[in-house]
Amino acid sequence: MSPLLSIVTPVYDPPRYAFEKCIETVFAQEYGEWEWCLVDDCSTAPWVKTRLKELQALDQRVKVYLRSENGGIVAASNDAISLASGEFVVLLDNDDELHLDALDEVAACINANPNVDYIYSNEDKITEDGDHFGEFIKPNWSPERFLSQNYCSHLSVMRTSLVNEVGRFRNGFDGSQDYDLFLRITERTKNIVHIPKVLYHWRAVPGSTASANNAKLYAYTAAAKAVDEHLKRRRITAEVDFDQTLSLVTVKRRVKNHPKVSIIIPTCGTRKSIFGVDTCLVVNAVESIERRSTYTNFEIIVVVDNGTTQQVISDLKAVCPNRLKIIDYDKPFNFSDKCNIGVVNSDAPLILLLNDDTEIISPDWLETMVGHITEKDVAMVGPLLLFEDGRIQSAGHSNTHSLHNFSAGLSSNIFGHFRMLKLAREVSGVTGACALIKRDAYFEVGGMSEIFPLAFNDCDFAFKLLEHGYRIIWTPNARLFHFESATRPENVEPSEVKLITGRWGRKINNDVYCRIH
Amino acid sequence: MDDNQAVSADLSTIEMQSELLLLRNKLHAAEEKIMQLELALLQSRDFSIGASAELGEMRVTYFALAEKLKDANIHIKSHLAHIKRLEEALGESGRASAFHTARSAELDRVYNSASWRIGRFIMIPIRILRKISS
Numbered sequence: 001m002s003p004l005l006s007i008v009t010p011v012y013d014p015p016r017y018a019f020e021k022c023i024e025t026v027f028a029q030e031y032g033e034w035e036w037c038l039v040d041d042c043s044t045a046p047w048v049k050t051r052l053k054e055l056q057a058l059d060q061r062v063k064v065y066l067r068s069e070n071g072g073i074v075a076a077s078n079d080a081i082s083l084a085s086g087e088f089v090v091l092l093d094n095d096d097e098l099h100l101d102a103l104d105e106v107a108a109c110i111n112a113n114p115n116v117d118y119i120y121s122n123e124d125k126i127t128e129d130g131d132h133f134g135e136f137i138k139p140n141w142s143p144e145r146f147l148s149q150n151y152c153s154h155l156s157v158m159r160t161s162l163v164n165e166v167g168r169f170r171n172g173f174d175g176s177q178d179y180d181l182f183l184r185i186t187e188r189t190k191n192i193v194h195i196p197k198v199l200y201h202w203r204a205v206p207g208s209t210a211s212a213n214n215a216k217l218y219a220y221t222a223a224a225k226a227v228d229e230h231l232k233r234r235r236i237t238a239e240v241d242f243d244q245t246l247s248l249v250t251v252k253r254r255v256k257n258h259p260k261v262s263i264i265i266p267t268c269g270t271r272k273s274i275f276g277v278d279t280c281l282v283v284n285a286v287e288s289i290e291r292r293s294t295y296t297n298f299e300i301i302v303v304v305d306n307g308t309t310q311q312v313i314s315d316l317k318a319v320c321p322n323r324l325k326i327i328d329y330d331k332p333f334n335f336s337d338k339c340n341i342g343v344v345n346s347d348a349p350l351i352l353l354l355n356d357d358t359e360i361i362s363p364d365w366l367e368t369m370v371g372h373i374t375e376k377d378v379a380m381v382g383p384l385l386l387f388e389d390g391r392i393q394s395a396g397h398s399n400t401h402s403l404h405n406f407s408a409g410l411s412s413n414i415f416g417h418f419r420m421l422k423l424a425r426e427v428s429g430v431t432g433a434c435a436l437i438k439r440d441a442y443f444e445v446g447g448m449s450e451i452f453p454l455a456f457n458d459c460d461f462a463f464k465l466l467e468h469g470y471r472i473i474w475t476p477n478a479r480l481f482h483f484e485s486a487t488r489p490e491n492v493e494p495s496e497v498k499l500i501t502g503r504w505g506r507k508i509n510n511d512v513y514c515r516i517h
Numbered sequence: 518m519d520d521n522q523a524v525s526a527d528l529s530t531i532e533m534q535s536e537l538l539l540l541r542n543k544l545h546a547a548e549e550k551i552m553q554l555e556l557a558l559l560q561s562r563d564f565s566i567g568a569s570a571e572l573g574e575m576r577v578t579y580f581a582l583a584e585k586l587k588d589a590n591i592h593i594k595s596h597l598a599h600i601k602r603l604e605e606a607l608g609e610s611g612r613a614s615a616f617h618t619a620r621s622a623e624l625d626r627v628y629n630s631a632s633w634r635i636g637r638f639i640m641i642p643i644r645i646l647r648k649i650s651s
Contacts, residue, residue, distance in 0.1 A: 444562070448564030449563045451563075464566050505577070506574060507579045
């Protein structure tokens with residue numbers, strides 16, 4: 001099968017050298033079944049029309065339409081789509097470059113996934129001198145991340161019939177018209193495939209979006225508008241804004257009904273010095289929940305080991321007199337078993353597993369996490385956990401190279417690869433130190449596995465959820481301290497490694513949401 | 518005033534309270550049982566999902582090994598073909614060697630024959646003349 005790919009390029013006064021490079025890369029494609037739909041949006045430079053006519057004469061695969069008046073990027077792009085007769089449209093800007101294998105890879109992807117509607121690839125940037133930089137290593141389809149940034153961007157290939165069905169590009173979204181189109185496309189289909197190769201080189205010329213994130217502020221305003229309308233169409237109530245510092249759209253979901261959350265804390269009443277003060281961890285955790293949380297519909301279930309002193313129990317009752325349940329645990333330490341016992345003793349539709357060595361930072365931590373979990377296919381949500389000194393303890397899990405807490409030990413001020421530490425996104429897992437889970441999903445996958453009493457129980461649980469088709473979200477907008485390793489040994493037993501590899505070896509070092517270490 | 522009625526009412530309340538206590542105990546026991554069953558359910562589901570995952574992992578390993586075996590077989594076949602070619606070449610070389618030995622023996626026999634020696638003796642003056650003239 002050799003699908004016809006229609007390259008769509010609106011042209012408006014491009015730098016001549018860049019346009020020539022663009023032409024070069026199209027004609028140098030390994031794959032031959034393409035047509036190039038070029039629309040000149042009434043360029044002021046006379047050479048543009050001449051060059052386009054030359055191209056048309058040179059190759060019958062080139063289709064050219066010269067607009068009689070300047071209509072802007074949306075009108076020109078839509079005119080270019082009108083020229084397309086291919087099964088798929090490939091978006092290419094007039095000053096950018098395609099990788100020589102780009103169309104070949106796209107065709108191979110279509111052949112491997114005949115039902116695919118939308119394909120996107122990794123991309124990098126290219127200077128005026130042709131130097132490549134800033135490779136964007138993208139995740140597989142991540143709808144939550146897509147709400148904060150148009151990470152799919154280039155190269156984007158869409159089924160032509162679907163583009164026409166959703167009404168092509170829309171006026172009023174100039175600068176983010178592609179983002180608006182992708183949002184509407186992804187509302188209609190789940191057949192979205194990521195090609196993890198750089199197939200597009202985005203030219204960073206002065207003033208372009210590629211060269212500076214704040215070069216086109218109007219584009220971000222349009223992006224926020226596109227996301228806002230997208231959420232409205234999906235009937236998700238949220239406050240949508242644009243963060244100029246981060247160049248990200250911010251989405252804050254409004255929680256309806258405020259479902260009850262059962263916060264389950266396994267503990268043995270350990271004490272540790274926190275911020276220089278000798279503290280009973282579980283009492284500190286419960287007190288911080290009670291004192292700082294703005295969400296009110298929750299209960300706290302503390303699963304206590306036999307050795308826990310009566311003083312700890314009394315202190316817990318003192319800091320949380322009204323919604324505390326104490327469950328005794330008289331078996332050898334098993335984190336998973338303690339969590340499971342806590343869950344069967346709860347009745348809320350949402351369960352929050354919480355380590356006793358944590359402390360709430362964000363007052364709206366529960367609202368933020370509950371907001372994410374209300375989506376149908378989201379089963380688990382995790383927050384940003386910080387060490388006592390403010391460095392990152394966990395920004396979700398990563399399976400690249402090995403199972404680990406992503407970005408552990410890094411400053412919480414850094415943005416991460418393409419700002420991934422500053423936006424809510426799909427992850428392959430979150431730490432069991434703090435995880436909000438749907439009760440139904442918890443039961444569906446058999447809860448925490450007791451064969452992992454110490455380590456990897458959260459990784460195993462996450463893999464089970466992913467295997468059942470659920471999404472797991474990590475958000476930086478809910479923050480907690482995690483005074484890690486005060487309550488359990490740090491060492492991982494080789495037998496535990498063998499167990500997790502025996503179950504999920506194929507998923508380790510194959511993280512589709514985080515391909516960077 | 519009917520004292521008997523009041524007494525029976527008191528008795529009834531005590532009975533009801535006792536009944537209530539009994540029911541509460543039963544309810545508590547039932548709740549305990551439900552929790553035990555829920556835990557067992559979690560364990561069973563985890564076991565089944567875990568076993569299925571392990572099976573998947575084994576399948577992946579099996580397919581990887583099968584691929585390796587396939588490659589190894591191709592490799593072995595190519596080696597065997599190479600060995601066969603070498604053996605054929607060796608046989609050919611043996612035959613050539615035997616032919617060469619036979620020819621050498623025949624030459625030796627010719628050189629050692631009386632007629633060859635006589636001929637050689639007769640030719641001596643001619644060889645000397647040729648040497649002088651050159």
